[in-house]
Amino acid sequence: MTLFVTNALAASLASYPEGWETWPVVKESVNLPADVVLPEDTSLFIQESVSSYSWINNGQGSPLTIRVHPEKLEQYKTHGPYTDGITAVAVSEVEGIIWVTEHIAGEAIYGSYNRQGQDISSSHPALEPQFCSSCHTRYKDICKNGTCTEPVLKVYGDTN
Numbered sequence: 001m002t003l004f005v006t007n008a009l010a011a012s013l014a015s016y017p018e019g020w021e022t023w024p025v026v027k028e029s030v031n032l033p034a035d036v037v038l039p040e041d042t043s044l045f046i047q048e049s050v051s052s053y054s055w056i057n058n059g060q061g062s063p064l065t066i067r068v069h070p071e072k073l074e075q076y077k078t079h080g081p082y083t084d085g086i087t088a089v090a091v092s093e094v095e096g097i098i099w100v101t102e103h104i105a106g107e108a109i110y111g112s113y114n115r116q117g118q119d120i121s122s123s124h125p126a127l128e129p130q131f132c133s134s135c136h137t138r139y140k141d142i143c144k145n146g147t148c149t150e151p152v153l154k155v156y157g158d159t160n
């Protein structure tokens, strides 16, 4: 039965972001703990984002740092359009997971690595590239061209 073999091991589509440690931080965020109580009017997008990653750090949440490739800061401000190459990373400070978004011919592709540069996308269903797309592509009014953070970030306001 070859039918089931093809999906057995997910692989990152985005490459490892060499040098990410020195890229500018655009946002400090969090993976919320599993027992967080969200306000009733919380959007479906945020609810899904929280529940998808509530397993991080044994359900206790983790700080998340978002960094953007230095040559793509301007593109990130406007949610693209993006040139080819790695665009942004989100780094879980506790688990050491590095979420990667790369662009190829205008399309976003995704991957997950640990800090040793090993592909960990098959280690959890929520780290598979297809799963990333399901959120980053589906919520078109929030995620444009594959990036989700608010385009007008406080950090830019401070520097202007």
Ligand code: HEC
Pocket (backbone or CB within 6 Å): 027, 029, 030, 045, 048, 049, 050, 052, 066, 088, 089, 090, 099, 100, 101, 110, 111, 112, 126, 127, 128, 129, 131, 132, 133, 134, 135, 136, 146, 147, 148, 149, 150
């Ligand atoms: C259920 C929704 C959801 C899924 C699934 C998801 N993300 Fe995200 N992603 C978000 C949200 C929300 C943010 C913005 C977080 C913030 O600004 O605090 C984000 C931000 C990011 C960022 C920072 C750059 C940016 O602004 O978009 C990267 C990189 C990223 N995600 C990659 C990934 C990868 C890789 C996967 C799959 C392994 C993934 N995401 C799966 C919702 C999701």
